[in-house]
Amino acid sequence: MDNHSQSPHILMIAYPLQGHVIPFVHLATKLASKGFTITFVNTESIHHQITKSQLSSSSSSGVLLGPNNKVHDIFAEARKSGLDIRYATVSDGFPLTFDRSLHHDQFMEGILHVLSAHVDVLVGKLVSTNQPVTCLISDTFYVWSSMIANKYNLVNVSFWTEPALVFTLYYHMDLLRTNGHFASPHDDNREDAIDYIPGVARIDPKDMASYLQAADTTTVVHRIIYKAFEDVKRADFVICNTVQELEPKTISALQQKQPVYAVGPVLPAAGFTKSLVGTSLWPESDCxxxxxxxxxxxxxxxxxxxxxxxxxxxxxxxxxxxxxxxxxxxxxxxxxxxxxxxxxxxxxxxxxxxxxxxxxxxxxxxxxxxxxxxxxxxxxxxxxxxxxxxxxxxxxxxxxxxxxxxxxxxxxxxxxxxxxxxxxxxxxxxxxxxxxxxxxxxxxGESADELRKNVKAVKGLLENALSVAPGGSSHNNLNQFIDDMIMKANIKKKKK
Missing domain, CATH: 3.40.50.2000 (Glycogen Phosphorylase B;)
Structure with missing residues (x-):
């Protein structure tokens, strides 16, 4: 149990896109390998796509989730190795047949306005069990995390699945707006370099996320980003899928605002191999x-x-x-x-x-x-x-x-x-x-040789960060996050 005898029961809910589900799954298995009980939540749509893509190769039995619904449990194989990971699904408000790719904006409106009600019901059930949930780890892009965490007295953890540089640019949208680099009222955003974001070296506007370059800043995705980055400032902890040594100044500046832990790269707990947990939304061709x-x-x-x-x-x-x-x-x-x-x-x-x-x-x-x-x-x-x-x-x-x-x-x-x-x-x-x-x-050619040499050096930083002995930065940061999360959970329990 890694000396965590009072480990909390953690509820984890990934954003319903494959690029977000993958690091969430890897983090879940990593935390479970340290002795935690995890309840992992996917939307029914994501679950259905993963299950469909695995049907030809998987014969795992289903688990009961919801009224009379039996569904394949994507963590069945991982549990055989002793990991305590439960699995649940929630509706995103749309039928399975709804084309979320073709009707992107409508889908995002549902994520913004409807999904939280389904999550609320699930969390309400899980806090009333013999082993109640005490911690919520949710994707930073969810706008309702602090509301759910406050309602059920949970430790509120925001998991950012992208680099810290992107996080801090979103985090400081007010500075970008004030300085005329974003959401200018006359659609004439400044094009000179940005040099006033804490922890960020000069950056050209063309290197910001596409939503920070957009002329129309009233879209549903912009509304999600605005609300999400108001909400993340209420989180107890932020964990980030990056490496301290890759973005040291950016992470240090964020840590002046609230507790931020660089724990990346978040890879399968057993190393860089094919995960025991299915995350692919489409059948995979064998190459x-x-x-x-x-x-x-x-x-x-x-x-x-x-x-x-x-x-x-x-x-x-x-x-x-x-x-x-x-x-x-x-x-x-x-x-x-x-x-x-x-x-x-x-x-x-x-x-x-x-x-x-x-x-x-x-x-x-x-x-x-x-x-x-x-x-x-x-x-x-x-x-x-x-x-x-x-x-x-x-x-x-x-x-x-x-x-x-x-x-x-x-x-x-x-x-x-x-x-x-x-x-x-x-x-x-x-x-x-x-x-x-x-x-x-x-x-x-020469450029290829130089690139390979540089990749090797950056790879070394990633390997060192995850090193157990002596403890690398990500290894140490994850352990520190775990200690801090447990302490926070115990404080909340006493205040009940």
């Missing part, structure tokens, strides 16, 4: 046999994550660029990468015939299995934070094509600050010749 047939460090992996969209023209230009580069590749083309109602072919006419044995195109795959394979040489990525951490852990340099939200800031860290990647294009629209040139730079 291993194809990769085994390729030379060491020769393959480019292309994936734009589980959420962001790009245009058909961009797909076509990237396709032509890949052809011109002559490189072997695996390309994940998610069915809804342009739109879930897109029916026309995305790739250039004859593309698949032309690439033949040197290319593998799949709708989805196990990213961990691909980027950890010795044949991998580089990753053309949207710059999702999970993808960046996983790539660094595997020593894979990055070719950056940010599409949405935090990805623009992540690109800055990768290319400008840590120098472990290149930009796919310096400005849009992208062209096939620029794509081909930068793929070549990523895979071979």
């Amino acid at each position: 291993t046999r194809w990769l085994n047939s390729k030379p060491h460090a020769s393959v480019l992996y292309i994936s734009f994550g589980s959420y962001a969209h790009c245009t058909k023209d961009e797909i076509v230009e990237i396709g032509h660029g890949v052809l011109l580069s002559g490189v072997s590749f695996i390309w994940v083309l998610r069915p809804d990468i342009v739109s879930s109602d897109q029916t026309d072919p995305l790739l250039p006419l004859g593309f698949e015939d032309e690439v033949k044995d040197r290319g593998m195109i799949v709708p989805w795959c196990s990213q961990i299995a691909v980027i950890s394979h010795p044949a991998l040489a580089g990753f053309l990525t949207h710059c999702g934070w999970n993808s960046i951490l996983e790539s660094v852990w595997c020593g894979i340099p990055l070719l950056c094509f940010p599409l949405l939200t935090d990805q623009f800031t992540n690109r800055k860290l990768v290319v400008d600050d840590w120098r472990i990647g290149l930009n796919l294009c310096d400005k849009k629209p992208i062209t096939r010749h620029e794509v081909a040139r930068n793929i070549t730079r990523l895979i071979s």
Whole structure:
């Protein structure tokens, strides 16, 4: 029990997007491995997608969750190793058949206004059990965390799944607005560098999250961000999926505001292997046999994550660029990468015939299995934070094509600050010749050697942070967070 005999029962609820579910699952297993009881909550929609994608390979029995509903328990295998992780689902307010990708804004309105009522009911039941919930760990983007925590006298923990730099820019939206870099009343935001955010070196507006660059700041996502970053300031603790040594000044400045713990990279408790817990929303194609047939460090992996969209023209230009580069590749083309109602072919006419044995195109795959394979040489990525951490852990340099939200800031860290990647294009629209040139730079030549050297150095920082002996920063920070959380839970219990 790691000396935590009075460990609280922790309720964890991830934001209903795969990029958020993954680190939440890994954190849950990590905390459970330290002896905590965890109740992990997914929305019914996310649960249904994960279950559907696993049906062919999973035969785990269901657990009763809700009136007469039996559902596959994604933590069944993890529990066999002794982890006390319970599982529950809540409605997000929409039927399972509702297309959340196609009707994004309507879905987000539901997350903003409806989901909290379903969570409230669940928490009310869990605090009345023999082992009542005493701590809530929720995604920072939820707007209701302090309300639920206060109502049920829970320790309120906010889990930020992106880098601290993105967090602190959102945290200081008032400064950005006051200085005219965000939400200018005349849509004429300043374009000069920002140099007044605590703990942040000069940063160009183009390197802020897309929502901080937007002309229209009245969207549902903006309303979520406004409310979420008012609410997070009421949290007892903030834990962040980053590493102290990667963002020292930013984290130190945040720690002047409230308790913040850098505990990343949050990886599977057993190490960087395929997790025992399913998190994929789509069936995964097995690329291993194809990769085994390729030379060491020769393959480019292309994936734009589980959420962001790009245009058909961009797909076509990237396709032509890949052809011109002559490189072997695996390309994940998610069915809804342009739109879930897109029916026309995305790739250039004859593309698949032309690439033949040197290319593998799949709708989805196990990213961990691909980027950890010795044949991998580089990753053309949207710059999702999970993808960046996983790539660094595997020593894979990055070719950056940010599409949405935090990805623009992540690109800055990768290319400008840590120098472990290149930009796919310096400005849009992208062209096939620029794509081909930068793929070549990523895979071979002096720039490739420099990138690999830099990735190795950053990988060392990640490994050191998680080191148990002597204790690395993330290892120590997680233990400190646990001690502080238990102390806070005991104080709340006495005040009841």
